[in-house]
Amino acid sequence: MKFNPILSSLIAIAAMTTPTIMFGAAADLNACCTPADKDQPKVGGNLGNQSYSALNQINRSNISNLGAAWMTSMSEAAVTTPTPGPGAARSGQQTTPIVVDGVIYLDTPAGGVAAVDGATGAVKWKWQPTTADSGFGTNGTRRGVSVGDGKVFTLAAGGRVVALDKNTGAQVWVSQPRGPGDATLGGIAKGATVYHDGMVYIGTNDGNRGSAFAVKSSDGSIVWSFYGGAEPGRVVTDVNGVTTDAGATWGPLQANGLSCAVTGGVTPWIHGSIDPELGMAYYTFGNVRSCGSSQDGQQRPGDNLFGNSVVALDLKTGAYKWHFQSIRHDIWDMDNVHPPVLADVNVNGQQRKALYYGSKSAMTFVLDRTNGKSITGVVEKGRPQDSRQHTPATQKFPAQGMWLPECVVWERLGTDNIPGDPWRGVPNYNGYQPDASGNLVYNDTNYLDVDKPYVTYPSDYGANHRKGCMYDPHFDYPVLSTTTQNGGADWSNHGYSPRTNLVYIPYGVANVAHYRSAGSNGLRALGEYQTGGVVALNASTNEVVWRNHLGLDAAHGQSPLITAGDVLFVGQPDGMFYALDAVDGKTLWRFQTNGDVEGGAVTYTIGSTQYVAVLGQGDKLWAFKLGGSYKTATGSSEAPTPAPFVVRRAVSGSAVEGSTVNNTVYLARANQTTDTAASADSIATNGMSPTHMRVPVGTTVTFLNPGSAQFPVAPNTKVHCATQFFEGLFNPKLAPGESFQYKFTKEGEYFYNDCTDPRPTGKIVAYHEPQDMPGALQFVPNILNLRPANGVFTSVQGLVTAMFKVPAGYTLDGSVQLKTPLSTTLFPAVTAKMTSDGKTLIATFDKALIDNNLPMGDAVPVTVTANFMNGGAQKQLSSTANVRVVK
Incomplete structure (x- = not known):
């Protein structure tokens, strides 16, 4: 992928010069908000988690000249300590690297730690403990290390904190911290460590009860701990003099004599922020998940402190200072856990010590970090109530509102509306069903009728039913709402630039259905699109300035890096690494790393050169610099494009060829053989049989609501639907024993669900069996010149032209595509049209998209496929030509 071609040629000219690097003294981590510069010594850049660097050699004017400098596989690098040994190919890690004195420190895919020369990519050492040599192994998922006191601090299996020698990787000490009375502190595994002034600050993840704690950097002994779930009798008084009986916010004790707080989770599973001047550490504590589930609040009436709260603690003692709870009595798993961003900003003419807090809820609260009070205003909004769930009458919202839509968008179904609004809802949820024109309208008789005696609505809600808005309550049946589960910002770092005075938030969009028995943290509606991007807020007003909807989820570790060159770097799950204009959000540059980017980037200088580095696929560490001309084995700088990213929530079950089941789908049944009462009228997500059917284009599929003829013992007894979305091609409502047929005349994937309960969802994939046309394809010219004009990959530009001879009677019907040897x-x-005589298809393809997917060679096979209409049916023609590829 290349530099945005719409930018002017003046930028390309400017790219050929290298400006002088501007930076002051290296950030020493003695202040919250000193920008990182030649190094980036902490995940999040500095103690205030601003993810900002004062470096500006790489900037908006020369970004087109940014190229790869080197790439190193962290898994394949040899282990050097404790026991030397070979590496092993492995992928998947969520770490954000840090840099100290030109050396990059990061977690490896296997959960170890490595030190890498920032100029060359050479691995200096790699630590990978085993039970044989250390008595313990590693944790799988890690999100970053810290450096200080001559050591690197990480976490390992068994709840261990480990200090390594910064220069050799040798183990200095290993500790297993415990809480008061030898109590567990929670899961010590994933979160990034934070070093400051002789102490290491850590947050726990998972487990029955979570805590934030600190240990001495000299020996790992525990200094203090603070539990997120307040036990009975826990009374706190904040710096404003307000006293709160936090332990009383969990309801009565359970039959076993314990409070739900001691099994409530409430973990600070992302690293915190530090303000040394104020002597405070700030931790965000996550959702409540005890006494039932994270979706069930029946047994824990009350606000459930300190769930979904940011808590300020004394740096040296862990003593409580203040808290701000963003969500009371959470039954949605909306844990707001992103690392708080600290910044000193001007608000209404006054310099304020601000803290920016928010996450999955798509809200950002701007607080005074000295006392926890709001700077830009908070409003209490009435929310629908379910008396069984003890839901609070109001919830907090920023006065400026959310930065994503507050409610699901119930958008019209139609072939002319694909993919549609990013926040569109899947039909049939919440009672929204298509009318004859495909409009999703509320049907007052629906599967949620059983909730009506228990649910009430505030006068300003605007409806007497659940619209799919933030904090809509639920019970035993699914209620779709925004922006939960992997929506909002989840756990990606946020960022702040003092140059633009903007706060940057990567986000994901995924409406989620909640109900008490939902697994994990709710059901992301099957067939729903996954999207996301980056939003920028004015740091002084908390108002949205711009949004770049990149198209894929950016809420899960895709943390931004902002520089004084006014460039924002951020990765995506499809392996793409982007550079955006930090001022207006426009895309400036992009690079394919070949794997999910699940962490943030880092920037640093060595000598007179600024570098940017990022981990792709949790394994490949890429570094970039101006004029970088590193080449992979294929002769291109970029890695091959990975397999197509799945952008719609998959149905359960493996694909079944339609011919094996008589091209018939049974509605509301998990299979086509079991004849028991428990199998009838299924409401499970796999309640379509088969859930995933593949048929050739032109096949007629039968949708059957099986009755007594199919299941004599336990037939379906209810009406069921096959509501196709989002094209809206069919929506039969079938009584038991009734069937409906539909002929799939064009390729594609066609999702459908049930109106009786929206959870059962199926998918029909209509595919082509391509007709091969040997000799029909040629490229003009037959030599594909993919050499970068100036040595940098961004200068591979232009079009490749293909000419495809077409049989008589074939009319182009779209979907002209090129297949390369290195990618699926x-x-x-880019363009596709038939010649005036209808005999030849002329198609062009972007060199910038395909050069990293073609190997060099004299006879490289390249295939073009295209869909045509012939005899009233869609058909696919395919032809392959061998071309010479030069790079």
């Missing part, structure tokens, strides 16, 4: 992704044509 198909690349769409």
Whole structure:
């Protein structure tokens, strides 16, 4: 992928010069908000988690000249300590690297730690403990290390904190911290460590009860701990003099004599922020998940402190200072746990010590970090109530509102509306069903009728039913709402630039259905699109300035890096690494790393050169610099494009060829054989049989609501639907024993669900069996010149032209694509048209998209496929030509 071609040629000219690096003294981590510069010594850049660097050699004017400098596989690098040994190919890690004195420190895919020369990519050492040599192994998922006191601090299996020698990787000490009375502190495994002034600050993840704690950097002995779930009798008084009986916010004790707080989770599973001047550490504590589940609040009436709260603690003692709870009595798993961003900003003419807090809820609260009070205003909004769930009458919202829509968008179904609004809801949820024109309208008789005696609505809600808005309550049946589960910002770091005075938030969009028995943290509606991007807020007013909807989830570790060059770097799950304009959000540059980018980037200088580094696929560490001309084995700088990213929530079950089941789908049944009462009228997500059917284009599929003829003992007894979305091609409502047929005339994937309960969802994939046309394809010219004009990958530009001879009677019907040897992704044509005589298809393809997916060689096979209409049916023609590829 290349530099945005719409930018002017003046930028390309400017790219050929290298400005002088501007930076002051290295950030010493003695102040919250000193920008990182030649190094980036902490995950989040500095103690205030601003993810900002004062470096500006790489900037908006020369970003087109940014190229790869080197790439190193962290898994394949040899282990050097404790026991030397070979590496082993492995992928998947969520770490954000840090840099100290030109050396990059990061977690490896296997959960170890490595030190890498920032100029060359050479691995200096790699630590990978085993039970044989250390008595313990590693944790799988890690999100960053810290450096201080001559050591690197990480976490390992068994709840261990480990200090390594910064220069050699040798183990200095290993500790297993415990709480008062030898109590567990929670899961010590994933979160990034934070070093400051002789102490290491850590947050726990998972487990029955979570805590934030600190240990001495000299020996790992525990200094203090603070539990997120307040036990009975826990009374706190904040710096404003307000006293709160936090332990009383969990309801009565359970039959076993314990409070729900001691099994409530409430973990600070992302690292905190530090303000040394104020002597405070700030931790965000997550959702409540005890006494039932994270979706069930029946047994824990009350606000459930300190769930979904940011808590300020004394740096040296862990003593409580203040808290701000963003969500009372959470039954949605909306844990707001992103690392708080600290900044000194001007608000209404006054310099304020601000803290920016928010996450999955798509809200950002701007607080005074000295006392926890709001700076830009908070409003209490009435929310629908379910008396069984003890839901609070109001919830907090920023006065400026959310930065994503507050409610699901119930958008019209139609072939002309694909993919549609990013926040569109899947039909049939919440009673929204398509009318004859495909409009999703509320049907007052629906599967949620059983809730009506228990649910009430505030006068300003605007409806007497659940619209799919933030904090809509639920009970035993699914209620779709925004922006939960992997929506909002979840756990990506946020960022702040003092140059633009903007706060940057990566986000994801995924409406989620909640109900008490929902697994994990709710059901993301099957068939729903996954999208996301980056939003920027004015730090002084908390108002949205711009949004770049990149198209894929950016809420899960895709943390931004902002520089004084006014460039924002951020990765995506499809392996793409982007550079955006930090001022207006426009895309400036992009690079394919070949794997999910699940962490943030880092920037640093060595000598007179600024570098940017990021981990792709949790394994490949890429570094970039101006004029970088590193080449992979294929001769291109970029890695091949990975397999197509799945952007719609998959149905359960493996694909079944339609011919094996008589091209018939049974509605509301998990299979086509079991004849028991428990199998009838299924409301499970796999309650379509088969859930995933593949058929050739032109096949007629039967949708059957099986009755007594199919199941004599336990037939379905209810009406069921096959509501196709989002194209809206069919929506039969079938009584038991009734069937409906639909002929799939074009390729594609067609999701459908049930109106009786929206959870049962199926998918029909209509595919082509391509007709091969040997000799029909040629490229003009037959030599594909993919050499970068100036040595940097961004200068591979232009079009490749293909000519495809077409049989008589074939009319182009779209979907002209190119297949390359190095990727399973198909690349769409830039232009495609038939010659005036209808005998030849002329298609062009972007060199910038395909050069990293073609190997060099004299006879490289390249295939073009295209869909045509012939005899009233869609057909696919395919042809392959061998071309010479030079790089």
